Amino acid sequence: MATMHDVARLARVSVSTVSYVLTGARPISQATREKVRAAMAELDYQPHAMARGLASRRSRILGLLLPIDERGMGATETAFVTGAASAASAAGYHLVLSPVDADDLDGLRRLASQRMLDGALLMEVQLEDDRVAVLREAGVPLVLIGRTGDTTGLSYVDIDFDRTVRDAVAHLVGLGHRRIVYVNHSATTIAEGYGPALRTRDAFAAAMAEHGVEPLMIPAEDSAAGGRAALDTAFDRAPDLTAVLAMNESAVFGILSGLAGRGLTVPDDVSVVSMVTSPQVAELATPALTAMTSPGSALGRIAVEALLCHLEQDSAPIHQQLLPCTLEVRGSSGPSGRPTGDAAGDDEQETQPAAALPRDGGPRGVPARYSRGEW
Amino acid sequence: MATMHDVARLARVSVSTVSYVLTGARPISQATREKVRAAMAELDYQPHAMARGLASRRSRILGLLLPIDERGMGATETAFVTGAASAASAAGYHLVLSPVDADDLDGLRRLASQRMLDGALLMEVQLEDDRVAVLREAGVPLVLIGRTGDTTGLSYVDIDFDRTVRDAVAHLVGLGHRRIVYVNHSATTIAEGYGPALRTRDAFAAAMAEHGVEPLMIPAEDSAAGGRAALDTAFDRAPDLTAVLAMNESAVFGILSGLAGRGLTVPDDVSVVSMVTSPQVAELATPALTAMTSPGSALGRIAVEALLCHLEQDSAPIHQQLLPCTLEVRGSSGPSGRPTGDAAGDDEQETQPAAALPRDGGPRGVPARYSRGEW
DNA sequence: ACGGTCTGTCGAAACGCTTCGACTAAGCGC
DNA sequence: GCGCTTAGTCGAAGCGTTTCGACAGACCGT
Incomplete structure (x- = not known):
């Protein structure tokens, strides 16, 4: 050489x-x-990468810190990882995959003190996450995927759950649905303070209230059986339901089969919309699922770019960005044929001032569902 | 510091x-x-990792070279990656994720010459893969995931497709099925020489022959629609089919819905077995899919360990290992109720000498399906 | 008492790069 | 023509390790 x-x-x-x-x-x-x-x-x-790194004190290596998660990554996380890897690679950086047990703070400290990482992406951030403090102390520039409860001074990218839920609800309300059930993650997951579950719960309640309809949330285990059970509960508590919005990729398949078991057709009798879902998974169902497609790989790319900004000029402002999932209408949602017969429900929507829309929202006064393509 | x-x-x-x-x-x-x-x-x-790396000429970094694949990784690949990352981490190594376009050989050469990687795992190896030669020239110790056509002198780990197909076929034949259709990847994928598609094709033909029944293979696009189309073709060519073995995770969901569309019940009318599938995906279907569960994370771990052997002592023998997918019986396979009424078909199986079984196979002479738990 | 092998320790030379201070010319305003 | 800046180049001092040769002493058999 x-x-x-x-x-x-x-x-x-x-x-x-x-x-x-x-x-x-x-x-x-x-x-x-x-x-x-x-x-x-x-x-x-x-x-020679090492020599350069030693002399310049910059390794050009970024760490992707993922908790060791026995049940493995879903499609969204995977897309995130590959997106981050490509972005890093395009910028001449390397991305190392560091599985660190979420509560092995010492291990994390050790990793950080090896000075091998110029910066880190922290995945699966909890509302309270000690890892953040550890990394900050170690002086490792950081971008979170997800958000802690208190985000002051922290850069993050995350899914805009609020907007995503709003868009999904608007889609269903626009189709005439009034009785919409939200199937969330399990009760224990919610109790543990899992951010997405809590944020979507609240967003759902808010979105429904804005449309003047009553929200109903049912927790479900992350499995087909969990979905079926949740569906039973749902019909108990709201026999007149016409639409289901599901957070939970595994449960949604159970819901589908539960509906079929009751002799109900999708979308004619009940519409189903899946949240934070990859196209690949959505296409597996029959009919294919109308879903809020997660911006997995974009999140990864943006997170890396934000991190690189911090590295190039450490005066860079913190980067806090939310990306909504985008609605992709497939075969599992359609007009509500059954109970209420009223026109469309545009009026309720107008009661929500456009000011509540996130930064890049459409023109003022135009309801979100019109400003977004529904291909 | x-x-x-x-x-x-x-x-x-x-x-x-x-x-x-x-x-x-x-x-x-x-x-x-x-x-x-x-x-x-x-x-x-x-x-200090860099200083140590420079002085000792060993970075303690392993590269995971994954082709940039627009359609993203499936659950099996993901499990592989996380398995590899944990194994590396446990051994005090780091794993960098390097997306390199499969035909960007210069990029690969550049990566290799940076001397940042002690060794590399090469994913999605093709039957003819120039990347292998590039890395060998660059003197980077290498373990393949998958196999090239000629594997002399190369270490690899791969799925034992032959055994996997045999086990799947044995399971179905044991349930009394005689008319089994194998739904493979698409015709173009096969034409491109995609290893798993070719190997399973041949293994299926061999396994069926051993049981004295006639093989029928249908290619299918990787999508639900592709699966439905393949099912139509299958019924054209074998109206009396009682079982489907599918290579293709996406297609299998289309097959399921196609069967439902024809008013056929799974598994009573037709059994369906999915190949190289993760439990998570298998559980999504209704009924849950009987599947050959891929050893994703074990493959990753083993690959890393093999690579580390080569690093510690460069005289280490090459490591070539095949791991079968393990049969997990769920709800989509059951006894054949329809055409042939004959007992079970054990006799045909005995014609295959146990010597053909891989190293850790069960006791000699015992057919594979009895030596493996079917929980 | 004498080489000879071990054990334990030290100093210094790499490893291959970045970066700082210094130096030389050339270009400029006045 | 004077000092001043600026462009262009060099030599040398790091960066934080590993590793090699050297060496002092302890322990051995003879």
Whole structure:
């Protein structure tokens, strides 16, 4: 392997000159630069990552800290990871996958003190997450995926659950549905303070209230059986339901089969919309699921870019961004045929001032569902 | 951050002594060792990864080379990745995720010459894969996930497709099925020489022949619609079919819905077995899919361990290992009720000598399906 | 008492790069 | 023509480890 010395010798310049050609840290004349470039090409020179890292104190390695999660990653997380990896790679960085047990704070501290990571992405952030404090103390620039309860001074990217739920509810209300059941994660998951479950619960209540209809939430275990059980409960408590909004990818398949078991057709009798779902999974169902498609890989990319900003100039402002899931209408949602016969329900929607819409929301006064393509 | 110098000063020894305490490369007296340990603890010393890497010429970083694949990773690949990451982490190594376009050989060469990777795992290996040659030239120790056509001198781990198909077929034949259709990946995928599609195709033909029944393979696009289409073709060509074995996770859901559309019940009228499937996905279907569960995370772990062997002692023998998917019987397979009425079909199975079983196969002479738990 | 092997320790030279200070010319305003 | 800045280059000092050769002493058989 050729080193910088070899290049310098061949180009008849000093090592530092070669380095400056590479990094651009100081001006180098056109002529010299070309000589050096030629020498590098001839020797097939590649800078030695470790040496560069040691000297410059920057490893060009980013850490993706994922909790060791026995049940494994879902499609959304996977998309996130690959998105982050591509973005890092495109920027000339490497992404290391570090599984750290969520409560192995010592392990995390050790990892951080090895000075191998220029920065880190923290996945599956809890509302209260000690890992954040550990990494901050260790001086590791950080971007969260998800949010802690208190986000002051922290950069994060997360799904805009509020907007996502609103869009989903607007879609269903727009189709004439009034009795909509929200199937959330399990009761214990909610009790543990799992952010997405709590945020969507509240957003659902708010969105329904804005449309003047009553919210009903049912928790469900993350499984097909859990979904079926939740459906039974749902019919107990709201026999006239015409639509189900489900947070829970596994449960939604149980709901589908539960409906079929009751002799109900989707979407003619009951509409089903799945939250935070990947197209691949949505297409598995019959009919294919109308779903809020998670911005998995975009989240990954944005998180990496935000982190890189912090690295390039440490005065960079903190980056806090929410991305909504986008509605993709497939076969599992349709007009409500049954109870209420009233036109569409646009009026209720107007009662929500446009000011409540997130930054990039459509033109003022236009309800969200019209400003977003429903391909 | 404390350095080795600080530790050495505090412990009143030389830096090299500290180093020897850490690496064990030379004997150090009990007393000194404890002094040094104490100093390290007091200063909260952590070795600097880059410096160590530069001096020792070993980065303790492994690369996971995954092709940039727009349609993303499936559950099996994801499990593989997390398995590999945990194994690496447990061994004190880091795993970097390097998305490299499958035909960007220059990019790969560049990556390899940065000397950042001690070794690499190559995912989604094709039957002909130039990346292998590139990495070998660059002198990067390598373990393949999957196999090239010619595997001489190469270490790999892969799914034992042959055995997996055999076990699946044995399960169905044992249930009395005679007319079994194999739904493979798409015709173009097969034409491109995608290993798993070819290997399972051949294994299916062989397994069926051993049972004295005629094989029928239908290619299908990787989608629910593709599965439905394949099912139509299947019924055209074999109206009396009683079982479907499907390679293709997406297609299998289409097959299920296609069967329902024809008024056929699973498993009473037709049994369905899915190949290389994760439990999570299998549970989504109704009824839950009897499936060959892929050993995703075990593959990852084993691959990493094999790679580490090559690093520790470069004389290590090449490691070639196949892991079968394990049959998990759920609700989608059952006894064939319809055409043939003959007992079970054990006799045909015995014609395959046990010698063909891989290393850890059950006791000799016992058919595979009895030696494996069917929980 | 004498080489000879071990054990335990040290100092210094790498490892391959970045970066700082210094120096030389050249270009500029006045 | 004077000092001043600026462009372009060099040499050397790190960065924090590992590792090699050297060496002092202890322990051995003879």
